[in-house]
Amino acid sequence: MYQPYFSADDCDIEAFKALLAQQTRAGDVPFASEIIANVPIYEVAALDLTGPERPALMAEWARVMLRGAGAIVLRGAYAQTRVLDEATEIYTAIIAEEKAQGGSSADHFAAGTNDRVWNSLQKLCLADADVFARYFGNLAIDAASEAWLGPNYQMTAQVNLVYPGGAAQQAHRDYHLGFQTAEVSAAYPAHVHDLSPVMTLQGAVAHCDMPVESGPTKLLPFSQAYRAGYAAYRLPEFAEYFDAHCVQVPLKKGDALFFSPALFHAAGANSTADVERMANLMQVGSAMGRTLENVDRLAMCKALYPVLSGTPVTPQVRAAVACAAEGYSFPTNLDRDPPVGGLVPQTQAALFLGALETGMPQSDLFAALDAQAARKRA
Ligand SMILES: [Fe+2]
16 A cells, blocks of 8 residues: 555554564674664674675675665774874863854753764864874775665764763654654655655764673664654654664774664663763765765865875775765766766766875865866855
8 A cells, every 4th residue: 555644643553563573683783793772783803895895795684774774883993093192172162162152062862961073074084184184094994884785875973972871762763854853744644654764864982891780772673664663753652662672782982883863772871880972973875865064175175285285096085085075976066067088077076085085285186176166155
C-alpha cells in the first residue's frame, strides 16, 4: 500500500521490535574485527583505505548503515593521538573565550553540564591550519563520509564537552528531519522521510577515553531502517523501548563512531567523577543537500593553502582539502559562472587542488578564489 505521510498513527511498536530482533553476523561484515552488541568494530590499522580494497570496504560500511546495525566504530581512526590533544587545547581555549564573551551554547536534546563549540571545523582551521590539516587529513573519516554520501561531501563539526554529572540526551534522530518538530516532520511526504537519512552522516571522534560510565553515545541497532521513525522516536513506548534496549560501545581516544542520522540514539549520562568527555561531532552533508551550518570555506582555503603548498598532494592532503573547500559546483550564478570545458563550473576544491599541484603562488590563488566566489554570487 502506498504510504503518503507518516504520523504517530502509522507507528507500530511490534513491527519496530521485529525489525530490531536482527543480529549482525560475522559473515555480514567481513572487514570487521569484532562485533559488540551488533555494532561492527573496524581496526583502522588493518584496513586498506587507499588501495584496491577501498570500494568493497566502503560498500560494506554503506550496507551496514543502510540495512545493517546502522553504526560502525573505527578503532584507532587516529593512529597518532597527538593531533587530538592539540585540537583539544585549541577547543578548550575557544570554549573559555566564548564563555568570557557570554555566548550561549545550548544543547538540542539534553539539559545541564556541557559545553559546545559550534562550527568547530572552521574555528580549528582559522585558529591553526596546520593542526586542521593533520586532524582532517584523516583517511578513515574520508572513507566513511564518501561511503555514505559519495564524493564532494560537505564536512561540518561541532564539539560536545560533557562534564561529570552531565545528563543523558533523550532518544532522537538527527538532521534533517530529526531536528524538526513532530508537526513539521509529519508535513513532509513519506518519500522525504526516506531521503533525509541519506543526505547526512553522523560521526563522532573521541578526544579522550570514553568508558561506558562516561556516556558514549547510546545506540539502538537497526532502528534507522524503521520508515516511520521520525514520527516514532518521541512516542513514549518507543522512547521506553530505546531506554531498555540501547547499547553503548566504549571508545578509546582516537576512535571514531559513524552512524546513520536515522538511527535512534542519545548521548549517555556522564556518571564519572572525573572524565570530561569531549567528542568532536561530525555532521557530514551530501553535496546535494543543505548542511547544518554555514561554513566560510573561502577563509578556510586561504588559511590552509600556506600550510599545504609545497607538500605532495597525498590522499591525506586531499582529505583535508575535502573537509575545507567546497567540492560541488552548485548553487552558482550561471550567467557569470557557466560550465567551461565540461557540464559543471569549476569547484573551489578543484581550484585549490590544481593550485597545489602546479605550485601556484599564494597571491594568485587568493585572487582566483576571490574571483570564483564573486562569479558564484547571486
Ligand atoms: Fe544526535
